[in-house]
Amino acid sequence: MLNNEITERLKIEYPIIQxxxxxGVTTSKLVAEVSNSGGxxxxxxxxxxxxxxxxxxxxxxxxxxxxxxxxxxxxxEFNVTESEVKSAxxxxxxxxxxxxxxxxxxxxxxxxxxxxxxxxxxxKVVIEEKVPICSFTFGIPSKEVIAELKQHNIILIxxxxxVREAIENEKSGMDMVVVQGSEAGGHRGTFIDGYQExxxxxxxxxxxxxxxxxxxxxxxxxxxxxxGLMASICLGAKGVQMGTAFLTCVESGAHKVHKEAxxxxxxxxxxxxxSFSGKWARGIKNKFILKMKKHEDLLPDYPVQNTxxxxxxxxxxxxxxxxxxxxxxxxxxxxxxxxxVESLIKNMxxxxxxxxxxx
Amino acid sequence: MLNNEITERLKIEYPIIQxxxxxGVTTSKLVAEVSNSGGxxxxxxxxxxxxxxxxxxxxxxxxxxxxxxxxxxxxxEFNVTESEVKSAxxxxxxxxxxxxxxxxxxxxxxxxxxxxxxxxxxxKVVIEEKVPICSFTFGIPSKEVIAELKQHNIILIxxxxxVREAIENEKSGMDMVVVQGSEAGGHRGTFIDGYQExxxxxxxxxxxxxxxxxxxxxxxxxxxxxxGLMASICLGAKGVQMGTAFLTCVESGAHKVHKEAxxxxxxxxxxxxxSFSGKWARGIKNKFILKMKKHEDLLPDYPVQNTxxxxxxxxxxxxxxxxxxxxxxxxxxxxxxxxxVESLIKNMxxxxxxxxxxx
Numbered sequence: 001m002l003n004n005e006i007t008e009r010l011k012i013e014y015p016i017i018q019x020x021x022x023x024g025v026t027t028s029k030l031v032a033e034v035s036n037s038g039g040x041x042x043x044x045x046x047x048x049x050x051x052x053x054x055x056x057x058x059x060x061x062x063x064x065x066x067x068x069x070x071x072x073x074x075x076x077e078f079n080v081t082e083s084e085v086k087s088a089x090x091x092x093x094x095x096x097x098x099x100x101x102x103x104x105x106x107x108x109x110x111x112x113x114x115x116x117x118x119x120x121x122x123x124k125v126v127i128e129e130k131v132p133i134c135s136f137t138f139g140i141p142s143k144e145v146i147a148e149l150k151q152h153n154i155i156l157i158x159x160x161x162x163v164r165e166a167i168e169n170e171k172s173g174m175d176m177v178v179v180q181g182s183e184a185g186g187h188r189g190t191f192i193d194g195y196q197e198x199x200x201x202x203x204x205x206x207x208x209x210x211x212x213x214x215x216x217x218x219x220x221x222x223x224x225x226x227x228g229l230m231a232s233i234c235l236g237a238k239g240v241q242m243g244t245a246f247l248t249c250v251e252s253g254a255h256k257v258h259k260e261a262x263x264x265x266x267x268x269x270x271x272x273x274x275s276f277s278g279k280w281a282r283g284i285k286n287k288f289i290l291k292m293k294k295h296e297d298l299l300p301d302y303p304v305q306n307t308x309x310x311x312x313x314x315x316x317x318x319x320x321x322x323x324x325x326x327x328x329x330x331x332x333x334x335x336x337x338x339x340x341v342e343s344l345i346k347n348m349x350x351x352x353x354x355x356x357x358x359x
Numbered sequence: 360m361l362n363n364e365i366t367e368r369l370k371i372e373y374p375i376i377q378x379x380x381x382x383g384v385t386t387s388k389l390v391a392e393v394s395n396s397g398g399x400x401x402x403x404x405x406x407x408x409x410x411x412x413x414x415x416x417x418x419x420x421x422x423x424x425x426x427x428x429x430x431x432x433x434x435x436e437f438n439v440t441e442s443e444v445k446s447a448x449x450x451x452x453x454x455x456x457x458x459x460x461x462x463x464x465x466x467x468x469x470x471x472x473x474x475x476x477x478x479x480x481x482x483k484v485v486i487e488e489k490v491p492i493c494s495f496t497f498g499i500p501s502k503e504v505i506a507e508l509k510q511h512n513i514i515l516i517x518x519x520x521x522v523r524e525a526i527e528n529e530k531s532g533m534d535m536v537v538v539q540g541s542e543a544g545g546h547r548g549t550f551i552d553g554y555q556e557x558x559x560x561x562x563x564x565x566x567x568x569x570x571x572x573x574x575x576x577x578x579x580x581x582x583x584x585x586x587g588l589m590a591s592i593c594l595g596a597k598g599v600q601m602g603t604a605f606l607t608c609v610e611s612g613a614h615k616v617h618k619e620a621x622x623x624x625x626x627x628x629x630x631x632x633x634s635f636s637g638k639w640a641r642g643i644k645n646k647f648i649l650k651m652k653k654h655e656d657l658l659p660d661y662p663v664q665n666t667x668x669x670x671x672x673x674x675x676x677x678x679x680x681x682x683x684x685x686x687x688x689x690x691x692x693x694x695x696x697x698x699x700v701e702s703l704i705k706n707m708x709x710x711x712x713x714x715x716x717x718x
Binding site: 206 | 521522523541552555556557558560562563564565566567580581582583586589591592594595625626628630690694714715718
């Protein structure tokens with residue numbers, strides 16, 4: 001029932017992939033434990049330096065002999081002037097004061113220009129360290145990068161939020177595609193379609209994608225248990241990628257305030273915001289999101305806004321203050337549990353068998 | 360596999376409910392054909408007078424001896440001044456000119472005040488005509504109305520877009536609840552939560568509702584075929600309600616331009632708009648929606664805006680001009696087909712059996 005081209009290709013027992021959540025969530029322990037439990041652990045390397053990337057890969061190799069993967073952020077062009085950075089930073093100053101941080105007048109634009117270099121160096125690390133699986137968010141890498149990774153037999157997984165984006169992933173040579181529904185927490189992987197156009201629920205999105213690509217589809221967004229896994233398979237996906245469900249696990253590196261916020265939230269408390277990073281992302285409504293709402297359309301693009309809010313998010317975390325942290329969550333927080341990775345996966349498989357016998 | 364408390368209670372063969380689309384879509388032929396094919400046909404009586412309601416019920420009784428149902432719009436309070444109506448009508452005058460309609464300066468507010476009377480008279484008709492199943496959109500009727508319908512053994516089905524709304528439906532005495540995901544076309548059934556809060560995808564929404572109510576849940580939004588039916592059942596729903604899939608059927612009364620627009624659309628072409636009726640609804644992007652976008656937050660509430668745009672929608676339809684018609688559609692237009700109701704339902708059941716043997 002759960003063995004298919006994805007489990008065969010990725011050499012895993014169950015078609016359950018832990019979403020590569022960046023920003024410290026995917027500790028080596030989390031990634032290794034997912035792989036040790038029969039799923040696929042994934043490093044969220046989006047914010048790591050090449051050196052940190054290599055260190056974490058090596059650490060995980062000590063903790064599991066099963067396959068694991070890594071996710072890289074594909075760098076995007078962005079347009080911003082010094083004065084835009086300055087005024088966006090000024091908007092944040094009252095919040096800085098509240099958190100006892102010093103005011104900031106902006107950044108040199110050059111601060112944001114090393115993304116391509118970092119990405120290329122990360123790709124080198126992935127190849128040198130022989131990570132068997134590499135996924136991408138925010139776009140499709142260049143032909144050269146894809147060719148090089150494929151030459152080293154690394155399995156490539158793209159991310160799409162619409163049929164068109166899935167087709168582009170297939171055309172580029174991706175081996176599989178993660179299809180992210182509007183339910184998903186954290187950053188939208190959208191890279192062609194607009195903000196509104198790409199908000200399609202999985203019930204609609206998966207069958208429409210499956211009808212239009214021949215590579216295996218992995219369903220992502222709001223999936224927390226066997227019900228979502230089995231539903232995804234009925235819709236035509238071959239596996240699932242789960243973020244929020246792993247974020248509240250004991251092994252995840254998410255801040256305890258973040259975990260608690262999810263464990264106490266309802267399905268109607270998340271929303272999409274650009275306020276933290278300049279890219280649309282789904283999180284639990286808090287003071288920061290509500291305060292920034294009126295500036296939303298004027299905020300600079302990723303990665304500028306992300307860098308601008310860094311001190312605020314850091315201070316808010318250090319103060320255990322959820323008001324200014326990015327509390328990423330999908331639309332199913334009522335289904336989140338504080339549990340071990342092993343028990344999450346074991347329960348899912350047991351429940352999946354029950355559903356299978358029942359329907 | 361598909362027999363459960365819903366099929367037993369509603370006395371139907373398959374847990375497939377045709378969504379009660381108002382505005383001429385649910386012809387007697389469509390409703391009867393769905394019921395004759397083993398599903399549950401539903402009259403969308405939201406815009407019908409009590410006399411028209413009775414006529415259609417009688418007509419359908421001639422066409423099927425199987426159970427069918429009816430949906431009523433629960434009237435909502437609205438606040439609007441003469442001058443707001445006037446300025447909202449003026450915004451529409453350039454469009455009226457384009458369609459060769461005479462300008463309108465507004466309406467007497469009293470025009471909008473007969474909704475409660477109409478609703479109560481419709482309830483009487485439902486009882487007198489012994490329609491076995493009655494569903495509600497836009498809220499929960501009064502205790503008195505619910506008690507009276509129940510006294511006549513009419514099965515009551517509520518509509519919810521969040522867990523809280525589903526719980527309120529259960530508390531009120533509804534026998535079942537349709538849970539409408541963000542994928543759904545046409546009007547949002549939201550009546551407690553706000554616009555953004557109630558946009559939850561079915562993959563997230565169904566399991567969270569199922570965990571919190573004990574009445575059977577019917578899944579609605581973007582479901583077009585056996586994949587959506589089986590996925591809904593995996594998520595914990597007992598059946599599905601499908602709108603767009605029946606709208607493009609041969610028997611539906613939707614305008615041919617509307618059917619064509621759906622058959623040619625992609626998943627990223629629908630959006631939520633208040634422009635046609637004053638209530639949020641999902642339809643295919645057209646000139647009217649885009650033109651009205653900047654006025655969106657200022658438009659008067661339902662039913663005022665709905666009445667104001669009536670002449671425009673009517674003229675646009677008469678001229679086969681899709682620019683100013685409400686092209687309601689869920690997020691799965693790529694899965695829409697021009698087919699008979701019988702073949703839609705037969706194929707669904709055959710495919711559902713295949714999925715069942717496969718997973």
